[in-house]
Amino acid sequence: MLGFVLRRLIIAIPVLLGILVIAFVFVHLLPGDPVRLLVDPSQLSGAGSTQYLAQKRIELGLDKPLPVQWVLWMREVLTGNLGFSFQQRVPVLQLIQERVGSTVLLTATAVVLAVVVAIPVGVLASLKQNSVLDYLAGATSMLAISIPVFFLGLLAIYVFALQLNVLPSGGRQTLGVPPTLSDTVQHLIMPAAVLAAVLTGPYVRYVRQSMLDVLRQDYITTAVAKGASPFRVVLRHALRNALIPLTTVLAVQIPALLAGTVVIETVFAWPGLGLLVFQSIEGLDYPVILSVVMMSAVLVQLCNLVADVLAAVLDPRIRL
Amino acid sequence: MTGEAIGGGMGADEAAAMLGGHLAGPEETIAGPGLPSQSPTRIALARFRRHRLAVAGLTVLVVLVVLALLAPLIAPFDPNAVDLAQYRRPPTGVHWLGTDEAGRDVLSRLMFGARVSLTVGVVAAVSAGLIGLVLGLLAGFLGGWVDALVMRLTEVVLSFPSLVVIILLVAVIGPSITSIVAVIALFEWPIGCRIVRQITRVTKETGFVLAARSVGASNLRLMTRHTMGSVISPLTVVVTLLSAQAILLEAALSFLGLGVNPPQASWGGMLRSAQSLTVLSDFPWLWLPPGIAIAITVLSINFVGDGLRDAFDPRQEM
Amino acid sequence: MTSLTKQPTQPPTGPLPVGAELLRVEGLKVHFPIRSRVLRRTLGQVQAVDGIDLSIAAGETLGLVGESGCGKSTTGLAVLRLIEPTAGSVALRGQELTTMGKTDLRSARRDMQIVLQDPYSSLNPRMTVRGIISEPLEVHGLHTGAGRRKKVDELLALVGLEASHAGRFPHEFSGGQRQRIAIARALALDPQLLVLDEPMSALDVSIQAQIVNLLKRLQRELSLAYLLISHDLSVVRHVCDRLAVMYLGRIVETGRTDDVYNRPTHPYTQALLSAVPQPDPTKRGARRRIILEGDVPSPDHPPAGCRFHTRCWRAQELCREESPALIDRFDHGHPSACHFAALADAATVPSADAESNSEPPEPE
C-alpha cells in the first residue's frame, strides 16, 4: 500500500509540473510586471520603489531566461511564497488560511446533506424503477442539474429572506453581534441547501444507475436464491457494490467543489475562498486567484490518490 | 419492497438475453424482402422518438433557436435602445416583460440574449467535442507514449477548477463571445476525450476491427471506418451535455461580470442586476425571465442528451 | 465454384497444389507483459505461447486443441501477425511473415484470413452485409463497381445466403447466419489458409452442424487449408486431418487425428479425451473419466519442468526438473511431450478404462 502511494505520487509529478508550468504561463500572461506578483505591494509606493523593484527582480532572477525563471519561481511557490495580495497587501497564504474554514464548513455541510438525501432516493428509485417515485426523483434531479446555481440562490433569497423573512440573505454571521452557533446555522442553511440541491441531482442519478447495474448482476440472483430477504439483498449485496463508484466520484469532486463555490459564495456573501476569488477578480488581484487555482489543482491530485486507495480498500479485486 | 421486486434482479432485457435473443426472430425479418432495412441509425431514431421528454426538449430547443435567429425581425424593441423615461417599468401591454434600469425592453433583450447563450453552448461544446474526438482516437488507437501524453494532459486540465481558471483566463484575454467560447472549449474537452479513448481501446480489440486488420486495412481506415462509428454516438451525448454545461458556465461568467461586453444582452448579464437586494425584492421581472430561460434551455438540452443516450444504448429500455 | 479460384484477383504466385507445405511455424513464442491496474507497472510476463512448431499443407485441416488459456487463440492471431510474435518464425508459402514490411504484409494477407468465434462482435454493426463483405476487395482495390457487386453476390451464394440479404445489417441475422457472413468476408480475397478461431463454439448444436458442413464443403470446393482452433474435441475429430494438443503454451501431442484419438500417449491428451461426455447412456460406467486434480496453473508462473506435472498422476522427480521434448517415442508417427509417455489401452480412449492403477487420486 505504501509502495503504491509512493509510486502514485511519482506518477503525479509530471502532472504537478504541468500544473506549475500552466500557472507560470498565467503569471506571464497577466498584465503588468511579473515581479509584482511576488513582492509586497506596500513597498511599491513612494520613493525608492523603482529601486526596490529592480533589486527584487535580480533577487527573483527575473532577468534570466524563462526556464530559469520558472525554476526560481517554482522554488518560491514550493516554499510557500505565493505572493502578496494587491488589494489587502498581506501574503496570499495568510488570506487563504483565513477563508478556508468557511468554505470547508459550507461544502462539507452541502456534501453531507446531498449524500444523505441522494442515497435513499437513488436506491428507492432503482428498486421501484418506472414508478411515480422514480419519475419524480428523475425529474427533480434533472431540474437541479439544469438550474444555474446562482439563480437557485437568488430564488431562495427572494423567497426565504425577502418575502418570508425567515432567514438572513447572506453573510456568515449577523454583524455587530457576538457569533453564536444558532446564528451561524441560520446563515449556513440557505447556501448549504442550495449547494446541496445542485449536488443531489447528479448523485441521485448516479446512485440509481449504479444500483440498477448492480441489481441485474448474477450474484443478486444468487443471494435471492439463498433465501435472503429483500432488505438484506439490497443492503448487504447491492448497496455496497453500488456505492463503490460513488465514493470515487466524491473523492475526485471535492477539490473542484472547494474552488467551485465562487458563485454560491458570491450570491450569499459567504466569506470563503470563492468569495475571495470573486473579490480578487473584481480587484484584478491576480496572485490570489492564481494561488487558489494552483492549490486546488494540487488538491485534485491528492484526492485522486485518495480515491484510488479508497477504491482498493472497498473493492478487493483491485490490486494496487 | 416485495419479495419479487428485486427477485430476479433482472430487467426485461436481461430476460430477453436469457432467452438467447430469439425475440424478433431474425429469420422472419429477413424472409420479407420488402421490409425496409433497419439501419442502426434508424433504430436509434425510433428509440429517441419514444423518449417523450427528449422529444419535448428538442421541440423547445427548436423554438428557441428560431426565436433567436429571428430576433432582429420579431423583437418588439431594439434591445439596446435606452429610454430613461421607461425606467424599471413592470410588465405592460407594450413591454410584455417590463423594462430595465436603462428603460430597455426586457423581452427583446431576452430574445437577443438567447443568441449569445445558444452560440456559446453549441460552438464551445462542438469544439470541445472535436478536440476530444481527435485526441481520444489517437490516444486510444495508438496507445504507447501518445496515449500517456494525452492522458497526462487531460489530468492536468481536469485538475484545474474550470470555473476559476476560465474566469482568470477570460479576465486576462478580455471578455468577448470568442474568448468565452475558446476558453470553455479549452477546459471542457478532456471529458469527451477520455470517453472516446476508452471506447476506442475497447473497439480496437473487438472482432470486427481484428477482422478488418486481417484483410489488411490501414490504421487510418480502422480509425475512420470502424472505430469512429462506435465513438460517435456516445460523443454526441457528451457534446449535448457539454453544451448545457457551457451555457451554464457562460451564464455564471456573465453573472460575475465577465461575460459579453455591455450593452450586449446576455441572460447571465441580465441576472447580474439581481445582485442588488433592491432589484431582487422589488423588480422580479428583471431577473426571473432570464433565469427561467436559462433553466428551460439547459433542461431541454439535458433531456435531449438523456434521450440520445437511451437511443444509442441498447441496454436502456424506455 | 471453381471459377472463384481462377479470378484474376489471385496473387501472381497462384494457388499451391494440394499437399504442398503452405504454412510453417517454428519456435513461435508470444509473451505478454502483465501490468498492474492503476500504474500499468509491468509485474511479469504471461508466456501465452512458448515455443511451438506447426505446419499445414495446402488443402489440409490442422486442429489446435486445448482448454481456455492454453494459448491456442494467441497462436492463431500470431500466425496471422495480428499479434506480434515475441520470437520464432512463421512462413507462408516460404515467405517469412514475422520480419515482413507493411506493404508486403498487406499483400500476404490475401492468402490468409480469419473467422472469429463470436459472430456478434466480429461484424461491424454499422455496416451493411455488402459493405462488410466488400471491404477486403476495397482495401486491396480489387474489382470495381458491378464486378464487386457480382463478387459479393457470388460469395453470399457460396456460403448459403441470398443476394437480397446484402443490404441488411448484421443485427438482422441470427448467429449462424452471421457466421456465414464472416466466412464470406474471409473468402473474398480467395485465400488459401483460413484460421478458424472457435467458429462454432458460440452456436447452438443444430446450427453448429450447419457451419461444420459448410466449412467442409468449402474446403472441398476451394481447396482451402484450415487452422481450426477449438476446445471441442468432437468437432476436431470430425473436421481435422491432423491435430496438435496444447497445454500452457506448448504442444504436448500432435499427429494424425485418428492416431491421436485412438492411441493417445500423453497423459493430458488421455485425460482430455476421457473427460468429453459421450451422448451414449448405454456405455455409462463402461469407461471411467480420468479426473485431473486441480486447475491449469497460471501462464504467468508456469511450473518448471513438464508444465503438466502439477496435475499428472504419472509425474515423477524427472518431470519437475526437465521439460520433455516433443518426440515420437513409439514410432507411431505422432510425437508427444512426456517423459513417461504410455499408450492407454488402444480401445480405452474414448470409450473404455484408463489403466486402473494409474488412476489419479480423487481430489481432496
Add this chain to the structure above:
Amino acid sequence: MDVTADRPSLTKGADPILSVRNLETTFAVRNSTIKAVRDVSFDLRPGEILGVVGESGSGKSATVNSLLRLLPPPPTAVTTGSVVYGGEDLLTVPARRLRAIRGKEISMIFQDPSTSFNPVQTIGWQIAEAIKVHDRRISRTAVRARVIELLTMVGVPSPQVRFGQFPHEYSGGMRQRAMIAMALANSPKIIIADEPTTALDVTIQAQILDLLEKVRTETQAATILITHDLGIIAEVADRVLVMYAGKIVESGQVREVFTDPQHPYTLGLLASLPRIDTAMEELLSIPGQPPSMSSPPSGCAFHVRCKLTQGRDRCRQEQPALTAAGGSGSHLAACHFSDEMESEAISIAAIVGTDVRAGTRP
C-alpha cells in the same frame, strides 16, 4: 388436452417431491410478449437426477427460474400453472414462506461461477450467509465450522485459508465447487443446477460432474440438471426432458430417449453432434433457425424444420400432446408421427454413415 389428468408415467414410482403442472411463463419485452415456457408439466422424484436439455431460447432456464420465482416481477414476467412442493404451490405461497424454502429446501447452482458470487464479500461469508438466513441463532463458530466442513466436502483444498478469500482469488473450477458447497449448506431436498459446467473447461467439467454425482449419492437430494450438452445428460442423468420452443417435446428414461428417440428434434440433435468415438461421414444439420419466441410457429413448433412434416397440414395446425410413445410407459413424446421414427432413424443413418441412436453402434 388436459395435462393435469393423471397419466401413468407421471405418477409411477415414488411419490414426486416436486410436481410442475401447466407451467407457462410470459415475458413482456418492449412491445412484444414472449412465451418462454409453454405448458410444461413434469415430476421430480426423490433422489433422481432429472436432465433438462435444449438449445438456447428453448425455455429451459426460464422454466427452472420460474420454479423459485426468480424471474422479474409482473408485468415483466408472468408465470401461471402450479409448482407443488410439500403440498404447497410455490407460485402462490407468501414471499416469506418462499424465502424459507429458497436455499434451504431447494437450492440453486448457477451457470457462471465468476459472476454468481458477490465480488466484495469473501466466499466464506457468502456460504455462511446461506446458513445464517435460515438459522438466525446459530453461533459464529458453528457457522464457520460448517462452512469449512462444506468446503472440505466439495474438495476445496486448505479450506481454512480459502474461507477468508474473495471470489476473484478462486479459479473457475474452485468457484463452482464453492457454489456447490453453498447449495448444499442447508442439506436441501432439491438442487437445481443451471448449466453448472458450461463456463468451465472440459477437464474441470469432469471434476464438477464427478462431484455432482458424489453429492447425489451422499445427500440423496433430487437434482434438476439443465444443460445443452446431450453428452452430460447421457452420462449423469436418470431421466431427461427435451425442450424446444418453450415446450417439452420428449421425456423419459435417459436410456430409452437416447436409444429410441421418439421426437424428430431429439433424433436431429443426436445426428447433428460430431462424435469423439465414431467417425461420421456427415453431420445432419437441422435446417433453418430456432423459432422466434414472440411468434412461435403454429401447430407443432418444430414443423418448419421437420422432415416428418412433409407438408402435412396436421403438424401445421394441431399442437401435438405429450403422449406415451416408444412402448415403455415412461417414455413420452409430442409428435403426431412418432410411429415413423424408426424409418426416419434409418434414413438418417444412411446420410451420416452411422446410426446415431445410442447403443446401436458397434
